[in-house]
Amino acid sequence: MSQPIDTLIQCRWLITMDSKRRVLEHHSIAVKDGKITAIVPNSEAEDLYQANECIKLEQHIALPGLVNTHGHLAMSLLRGYADDYPLHDWLNDHIWPAEGKFVSHEFVADGARLAMAEMIRGGTTAFSDNYFFPEAVAEVCAEVGMRGSLYSPILNFPTAWGSGPEETIAKSCKLIEQYQEHALVNIGFGPHAPYTVSNEAFSEIAKQEAKYQCGIMVHLQETQKEVDDSIEQYGQRPTERLQSLGVMNERTQCVHMTAVSDEDISILQASKSHVVHCPESNLKLASGFCPTEKLRQAGVNVSLGTDGAASNNDLDMLSEMRTASMLAKAVDNNASALNAMDSLAMATIDGAKALNIDSYTGSLEVGKAADITTVELSALNALPMYDPVSYLVYTNCSHQVSDVWVSGERLLAAGLLQTIDEQALRDNAIEWQSKISAD
Ligand SMILES: [Zn+2]
Known part of the structure; x- marks a missing residue:
């Protein structure tokens, strides 16, 4: 019997930043009530879990937010x-x-x-x-x-x-x-x-x-x-x-x-x-x-x-x-x-x-909050990929960030902000610029 969960995120690479600094390949993160409930191989994930939403990010790196x-x-x-x-x-x-x-x-x-x-x-x-x-x-x-x-x-x-x-x-x-x-x-x-x-x-x-x-x-x-x-x-x-x-x-x-x-x-x-x-x-x-x-x-x-x-x-x-x-x-x-x-x-x-918040965030581990970032790997500078950590740190890939969750809430979906109106934000910043530069 598969277990009900909220979200299943399936990735190519999963960088845990746990105490062993494990980097996993072809693994999924199961999220329920805002927390990580399991990290399992992609091949087993769909049999084990019945997810409300299954997000396949199989050309992506997942890392702690x-x-x-x-x-x-x-x-x-x-x-x-x-x-x-x-x-x-x-x-x-x-x-x-x-x-x-x-x-x-x-x-x-x-x-x-x-x-x-x-x-x-x-x-x-x-x-x-x-x-x-x-x-x-x-x-x-x-x-x-x-x-x-x-x-x-x-x-x-x-x-x-x-x-x-x-x-x-x-x-x-x-x-x-x-x-x-x-x-x-x-x-x-x-x-x-x-x-x-x-x-x-x-x-x-x-x-x-x-x-x-x-x-x-x-x-x-x-x-x-x-x-x-x-x-x-x-x-x-x-x-x-x-x-x-x-x-x-x-x-x-x-x-x-x-x-x-x-x-x-x-x-x-x-x-x-x-x-x-x-x-x-x-x-x-x-x-x-x-x-x-x-x-x-x-x-x-x-x-x-x-x-x-x-x-x-x-x-x-x-x-x-x-x-x-x-x-x-x-x-x-x-x-x-x-x-x-x-x-x-x-x-x-x-x-x-x-910041004294490491009991619930900072790494991808069971029991911690689902604070997750994913980086997409289709860019030419992602090839070849010997080491995903090297890619994140040395290859200038911030424009490749695709999705972000905080406590299981998706704040960025395929590059689009979910909780902020981007047009209103732009208009507002320009208004402040005119006020400040007129001074
Ligand atoms: Zn300062």
Whole structure:
């Protein structure tokens, strides 16, 4: 007797990213109630299961939905607005003034929808966001069906979202409580960076985070200048300072880490904090190079993020993996550094670990959510196919992403967005462009 299920997805290649890193050929994924209930050979699948919908993707690779562990979604509306400046000039002279004029609940919701459409189209199913009005992003997550880990922005100065740390920490706690049981959205604290957040605010965040265990995202040691300024002002490296304020723990994401000393690595090891690597943003802003291979060798979990579209300028995780691998080889002067499988791990299971969502996503395994991406293999650059992981990482194949599911919900079907009106999205982005460029 065959078992009733919702969906059966039959594939040519199936990359599990389980602990054995198994890559299977001619296998199917059985999905019921949003979860993976079995992974079986295609030859047995149709006898074993009675599916409401059987999707034959026999010229495709299936892989876990990609996890983009750093971004500022609404900044998609500022893509290409200010290019070719170093980080501090880019922020102070261009981005912060533009945000001061335009950021609102509506700006954030519209920018987040644009970013989610691009991410789904590129095979991403879960993301991390750090931006004003996280409640607007949470609403769009629920509307679109994507997983979001939203780190509420806390800065020392007034922003569109609050007058300062006291108000933004209080608002964050409220949101954390509101979204505690949500199926798609997690809220955590997002103190912007050591140079924009006081000791007092960091200590309060550490105290509240210990209560909620919700995670902290902080831009950390993005440039050597940040480290030098911190030593001058506090007599400590930023990582040491955060360690002494109680901010570093196993739910902390240290984003960027381009200027890394051996003491920093010891702190990361002891605290089990995660490093979020954003290679394209670091290259574009000439921020420096994160030593991913050295960190991984030291047992530090390193995940991958695109950063916002204003400093990348896309949200394409497949091309980000390629950049990460190439950069790691150059930085380590070693062609074996960050191989294709390790790069894919950074963009899937290790990303899920960094966001503390690995118990239910990040790999294709029975019992986990059906967060699945498929890549079609008809392109000439997919021939010959000795190794599908090599193809995903090194061959620039993001335009070949065909289908995406989150919790068994199909968000992309044969290249078409299912939960976002693409024409309305285009019209809306053009409207924002006219408003912003008229300023
Ligand atoms: Zn960032």
